[in-house]
Amino acid sequence: MIDRSRPLADRMRPRTPAEFVGQAHLLGPGRPLGEALAAGRPHSMVLWGPPGTGKTTLARMVATAAEAEFLTLSAVMAGVKDIREAAARGQRNREAGLRTLLFVDEVHRFNKAQQDAFLPYIEDGTLLFIGATTENPSFELNNALLSRVRVYVLRALEAGDIGRLIDAAMADAERGLAEDGLALAGDARDALTRLADGDARTALSLLEVAADLAGDARRIDLALIREAAAGGRARFDKGGDAFYDLISALHKSVRGSAPDAALYWYARMLDGGCDPLYIARRVVRMASEDIGNADPRALQVALDAWQAQERLGSPEGELAIAHAITYLAAVPKSNAVYRAFNAAMADARSQGSLEVPVHLRNAPTRLMKSLGYGHDYRYAHDEPHAYAAGEIYLPDALAGTRYYQPTDRGLEKRIADRLDWLARLDAAARHR
Numbered sequence: 132m133i134d135r136s137r138p139l140a141d142r143m144r145p146r147t148p149a150e151f152v153g154q155a156h157l158l159g160p161g162r163p164l165g166e167a168l169a170a171g172r173p174h175s176m177v178l179w180g181p182p183g184t185g186k187t188t189l190a191r192m193v194a195t196a197a198e199a200e201f202l203t204l205s206a207v208m209a210g211v212k213d214i215r216e217a218a219a220r221g222q223r224n225r226e227a228g229l230r231t232l233l234f235v236d237e238v239h240r241f242n243k244a245q246q247d248a249f250l251p252y253i254e255d256g257t258l259l260f261i262g263a264t265t266e267n268p269s270f271e272l273n274n275a276l277l278s279r280v281r282v283y284v285l286r287a288l289e290a291g292d293i294g295r296l297i298d299a300a301m302a303d304a305e306r307g308l309a310e311d312g313l314a315l316a317g318d319a320r321d322a323l324t325r326l327a328d329g330d331a332r333t334a335l336s337l338l339e340v341a342a343d344l345a346g347d348a349r350r351i352d353l354a355l356i357r358e359a360a361a362g363g364r365a366r367f368d369k370g371g372d373a374f375y376d377l378i379s380a381l382h383k384s385v386r387g388s389a390p391d392a393a394l395y396w397y398a399r400m401l402d403g404g405c406d407p408l409y410i411a412r413r414v415v416r417m418a419s420e421d422i423g424n425a426d427p428r429a430l431q432v433a434l435d436a437w438q439a440q441e442r443l444g445s446p447e448g449e450l451a452i453a454h455a456i457t458y459l460a461a462v463p464k465s466n467a468v469y470r471a472f473n474a475a476m477a478d479a480r481s482q483g484s485l486e487v488p489v490h491l492r493n494a495p496t497r498l499m500k501s502l503g504y505g506h507d508y509r510y511a512h513d514e515p516h517a518y519a520a521g522e523i524y525l526p527d528a529l530a531g532t533r534y535y536q537p538t539d540r541g542l543e544k545r546i547a548d549r550l551d552w553l554a555r556l557d558a559a560a561r562h563r
Contacts, residue, residue, distance in 0.1 A: 139342075140335035142306040143299065145188050152331070153292040154185060157283055164189075164283055168196045175253050175260040177238065177268050177277070180285025181373070183330030186263035189285075190234040199230035199259055206240035214248045221257040231258055238262030239271035246276045253279045287329025294324050296331050297338060308342055312349050319356045326360045377403070378413060381456075385414075386421045390460035397456055407449050411437035414455050422459060423468035425541030432458050463541030471534035478529060485526035518553060521560030 134142075145151040148158060148168060158165040167173045173193040178186040194201040202217050221231035235241070235249075252258040253276075260280060264271060268282050288296075300307040301315055319341070327334035340359040341351045377400050384393035400410060411433075418433040436455035440448030494505035509519035523530055537547035 138336065139300060139307070139339040140332045143296070143303065143335055145185070145192075148192060151185060151188065151192070152295050153288045154189075154285055156286070163281075168192060171196050171198070173197050173259065175258075175280045177262040177264060177272065177280050177282045178285055179264050179266075179268055179282055181265060181287050181329060183327075183332035183334075184285040184287060185331065186285060187234065187236065190232070190261045190263065193259070193261060194232040194234075197230050197232060197259060199232040200224055201232050201234065203234045203236065206235055206237045206245075209235075211245055211248045214245065218252045218257055221252060225257055233258045233260055235260070235262045237264065239264040239266040239268070243273050246273050250275055250279065288327075288331055289329070290324045293327045293329070293331065293334045294320065296334055297323060300335055300338060308338070311342065313342055313345060314350045316350065316352045319351050319353045322353055322356045326356070373403075374405070377405075378410075381410070382413065382417055382421075385417050385456060385460045386464065388460055388464060390457040393456050393460045394453060397453060401449060407440050407445055407452055408437070411440050411452050411455075414452060414459065417459055418455075420469045421464055421466055422462060423465045423543070424546055425463040425465035425538060425543045427542065429459050429462055463543075465538040465540055465543050467535060467537050467543065471536070474534045478532070482526075482528060485528055488523065488526065491524065516556070518556060520553075520556040 148165070151158065156162065158168070164176075173196055176193075178189060180186060191201060193199075200220075202220060204213055204217060217231075217233050221233070224231045233249075238246075249258070249260055253260045262272070262276075262280070268277060297315070297320060301313065302309050304310045315338075323334060323337055323341075326337060337356065337359045338351075341355045344355050344358060345351050377396055381393055381396035381400065384390075384396055397410065401407065415430070415433040415437060418429040422429040433455045436448075436451040439451035442448070443451070489503050490506060490508045492499070492504040494500045499505075509522055511517050511519045511522075514520070525532060535550075537543040537550065539547060
């Protein structure tokens with residue numbers, strides 16, 4: 132008998148691989164995880180994916196396939212003592228000829244010492260280990276643990292997958308909502324699949340709230356779905372991979388001169404709760420890194436947007452940032468300054484403390500002048516074209532080095548033409 136007090140998402144948890152929705156790239160015919168489940172020979176693993184994609188359910192299925200006792204720990208609450216207790220249980224089971232699966236939710240929250248505590252028990256087969264994480268294991272899990280497990284990447288569910296879950300919940304009399312005699316309007320179902328944002332748990336939780344709101348009306352319409360979802364946000368973790376993926380998509384859309392895509396990713400970040408001032412700072416960086424002297428106005432536009440956000444706050448200031456993002460995406464691009472700066476920094480760090488050429492040194496005292504500081508310095512404004520043709524400004528070891536290579540785009544083309552002309556003046560002066 133199903134306990135109807137349990138949340139709908141928990142009651143509808145798939146019990147068999149046939150009921151599992153999504154992750155065909157892992158569970159489909161010939162896929163490694165699906166083959167391991169079918170053969171009853173599962174292995175230790177880490178399941179990495181966004182919330183509501185079936186990590187816990189898959190772990191339970193692995194335990195069933197392995198005929199193993201299912202133990203679970205949450206890294207939020209557990210410590211090394213809990214790990215040792217689970218291992219002791221595993222050892223007793225092993226002596227009795229039984230297998231033990233330990234499922235660790237949010238395994239990325241364990242520190243290195245806690246992660247290391249699993250190693251001997253995974254190594255000797257005391258525990259079949261499954262960790263679940265929403266964070267990139269490459270950054271959050273230590274190499275020793277990663278070397279003993281396989282990492283499987285779970286994907287956010289597609290709208291069709293979510294729709295099938297909703298339909299199953301509406302049709303299931305034992306575990307779902309069928310016995311309540313509810314009807315789900317088509318536009319409400321469509322909205323629910325979108326609002327779920329690839330998260331099965333969110334979809335079923337929203338459906339359950341909407342069912343409660345329906346009351347005696349026995350019909351879930353679009354208004355009820357919107358009421359159930361009020362205040363919800365798209366999947367977004369300010370400290371996790373989703374955050375960095377979104378800012379990366381925004382930056383690369385600006386760099387790729389795609390203003391529509393840039394606006395979309397900007398809107399996604401705002402909708403997810405990102406601080407607009409953080410985005411404004413990143414936009415300033417984009418102006419120098421990807422546009423530079425191809426359009427120097429881009430930096431000022433970005434700075435103005437940052438200031439507008441500081442002065443107006445949200446939501447008024449957010450429009451100014453959108454203004455800057457579309458401008459930056461639309462104008463000519465150049466990373467010439469970015470590359471030149473990086474190259475100069477590399478030389479500054481690798482070449483040691485190269486001396487300033489004597490003619491460029493400051494000479495405020497008689498002693499300095501007697502040592503030749505500033506001697507033969509040519510004041511550019513007194514030269515033809517206000518340019519001291521043939522003069523050397525770099526240390527001797529770097530003479531002739533060219534860091535800044537302007538492109539032929541935007542204003543930088545004119546800068547390139549001028550620098551080429553000055554280079555010709557230098558060449559003529561040195562051959563006189």
